[in-house]
Amino acid sequence: MPIIQVKDLVKRYNGLEAVRGVSFDVEEGEVFGFLGPNGAGKTTTINILCTLLNFDSGTAVVNGHDCRKAPDRVRSSIGLVFQEVTLDNELTAYENLKFHCYMYNMEKKVAEERIDEILAVVNLSERKGDLVKKFSGGMKRRLEIARGLLHRPKVLFLDEPTLGLDPQTRSHVWEFIKGLKKSEGNTVFMTTHYMDEAEACDRIAIIDNGKIIACERPDELKRAIKGDTIYIKTSDDEKARAEIEKKFGLKPKPVETGLALTVEAGDKFIPKLFERLTSEILSVNLKKPSLEDVFINLTGRAIRDYGPNARPRV
């Protein structure tokens, strides 16, 4: 049974539909990405699944519990890392984690063990007794993710986990999320508007204007849109062009660096090219379509064309 089941979910704010009939399932152990521009309904959906927000119609079930009928049970099954920092700056890393353990009704002994264990995972053991206000943005993020995992949730929700971080910290946090899936086997549900992050998910749903417009594995999404582009340079480009046209029935385009041709599965096509082309190949370059291309193709706009939206409040 899928660990998250969402069917025909609708949420209105003052008569305006923010989420307009969203349906999807997330399997246990998956890293599931919610990709879309600001204001598309990502955070609204996550808040509904975390029982922080009511909804107007449809069903949402997390870990077998209905979000509307059994919110307490849903809250016990999930961990949540918010878009903005929600740590107490006046407390130490340890005290923030202890607060969380007690809110989740853990025994003192278990709490102490888990805190030490999780601090080691996020490389913050040495900063255990330091006030959080002295931490950098990346360290705070890691501590928040650690906190979200303390009570061993079945599903970890990450709302834009790398928002506002510098590229180096971003990749660090991201490596950690990927490692998590391997070591703990958690299901991870995350929202993002970074294309490269979405590509690292097992499956992604593309959401725009409160509706899911595609929900697939990233490579399949890309395959469905258009083929890969292969750039080659040969000893005699003119001769090679004629040869490719004749032998493969393709129409290579001459570009600055040589020839460019679009094929469906570029990785499988390259060996054939080497096998059957008589002119010597000097260089080969394969470009897979990006999710950015997918997004443009589905919506007709680039994801960065959207303006920022206001920060959600409880």
Add this chain to the structure above:
Amino acid sequence: MLSYKAIYVITLREFKRFYRQKGRLVVTMARPLIWLFIVGSGFTRLIDTGAGVHYIQFILPGIVGMTILFSSIFSTISVVWDREFGFLREMLVAPVSRVTIVFGKLLSGTALSTAQGAALLIIAPFLGLGIGLDGFLITVFLMFLVALAITAFGLFIASFLASLEGFNVIMNFIVLPMFFLSGALYPVGTLPVWIRVFAYINPLCFGVDSFKHILLPGEGRLVAEFPLMVDIAFVGAFAALFTFLSALVFERRK
């Protein structure tokens, strides 16, 4: 329905935050002393109280009440603070009831205020008001009740406010009238009737009056104005009403 571990850790957090904010600690201790020894000494020379009570002695129950008032209201700012800085979401997403969170905030605010009031009470003997251990304990109980009433009231208001500026504006309109209409600086019986009406719905007025019963026993113009049982009943009912209301508001807000 209530998670005691959660209430404990919410309270613990507020105590740690209080202890770490040294500025708050200093202000808390300094404000009542300034009132007592500067304002109190000044007026003592000016005002002939007639009866055996000196003015500086008369205002001690009121200054204890003021300390509790400021401390309780200030502690409820943490709800607004937590909302503004996101920490409230960490609490709301935990598998505890909203009532648990309200009780945690209520208990921490009440306990902090009571502790500060009790600390101030230590100077009573130095002002010539010997109350003995039993008097001290009874006063601490009365302070707890007053602190509970005002914290619950503050919590109710704070749960509607989204920003710290809003909190400051609202609270200044509530805190100062509450203090001046509490009988702390002058008996409320001397006020014109239309103002006295507001004193009679002010929990601090009955609270301060209850302290006077213990701290200023005897006869005269400057002693308690209502029966002690009336004081306790009013403050208790006020505390119960606003505890209920703030739990209700918290439960409804999504």
